[in-house]
Amino acid sequence: MKYPGAYTPDLSQRDPHPLLNKLFVQRWSPRSFVKTNISPEDLASVLDAARWAPSAYNEQPWRILTSTSETFATFLELLAEPNQKWAHNASVIGFMIAKKNFTFNAKPNPWAIFDCGSAWMSLTLQARKLGLYTHGMAGIKKEAIHDAFHIDRQEFEVVAGFVIGLLGEREHLEKPYIDWESPSLRKALPEIWKQGVWTK
Numbered sequence: 001m002k003y004p005g006a007y008t009p010d011l012s013q014r015d016p017h018p019l020l021n022k023l024f025v026q027r028w029s030p031r032s033f034v035k036t037n038i039s040p041e042d043l044a045s046v047l048d049a050a051r052w053a054p055s056a057y058n059e060q061p062w063r064i065l066t067s068t069s070e071t072f073a074t075f076l077e078l079l080a081e082p083n084q085k086w087a088h089n090a091s092v093i094g095f096m097i098a099k100k101n102f103t104f105n106a107k108p109n110p111w112a113i114f115d116c117g118s119a120w121m122s123l124t125l126q127a128r129k130l131g132l133y134t135h136g137m138a139g140i141k142k143e144a145i146h147d148a149f150h151i152d153r154q155e156f157e158v159v160a161g162f163v164i165g166l167l168g169e170r171e172h173l174e175k176p177y178i179d180w181e182s183p184s185l186r187k188a189l190p191e192i193w194k195q196g197v198w199t200k
């Protein structure tokens with residue numbers, strides 16, 4: 001693995017289907033990162049994964065703005081303060097931005113945000129394949145992001161933020177983040193999967 005991280009997380013509490021690809025279970029959202037340089041090639045492969053996501057009418061409404069080493073501090077400022085507390089050791093900060101209207105008819109695209117989610121999960125899994133982790137963030141300063149980068153509000157919506165980074169030691173986090181630093185569990189499959197009939 002290219003980016004091995006500080007330790008191998010204990011995934012034994014997770015209960016995936018035996019046939020599930022390991023990558024899905026190995027993905028979780030840490031907050032402890034060790035500053036590292038991701039090579040431009042590796043980063044490009046992560047972003048390219050987003051490019052191959054499916055989208056309504058193949059609109060590809062996602063736009064992804066990522067920090068460079070020179071702009072990292074500016075991007076960090078654009079996160080909600082609680083997220084700044086742990087995101088500062090990540091390698092890259094990014095924002096998922098949706099093009100709100102279809103290009104072919106200029107009408108609102110109700111699936112733009114859904115498609116951005118697909119693109120983000122794609123890049124997340126490519127990051128994991130390299131050994132890196134992502135962490136999604138709702139806690140971002142959307143209006144300030146529009147202003148800082150002159151992102152047209154008519155045409156685009158800032159959907160969410162994320163970081164990409166190398167896993168750091170859990171012990172390097174402060175409270176309350178240290179208490180949350182472990183792979184989370186999931187609802188049982190029948191709770192989310194209804195076959196043929198709807199049940200609550």
Ligand SMILES: Cc1cc2nc3c(=O)[nH]c(=O)nc-3n(C[C@H](O)[C@H](O)[C@H](O)COP(=O)(O)O)c2cc1C
Pocket residue numbers: 027028029030083135136137138139140160182183184
């Ligand atoms: C759209 C989205 C927004 C999120 N916002 C935040 C956030 O602002 N701060 C944070 O610490 N975690 C945030 N998370 C991380 C979730 O809490 C995390 O994905 C969830 O608890 C499931 O855990 P796992 O990703 O480790 O499996 C966000 C995740 C997503 C997908």
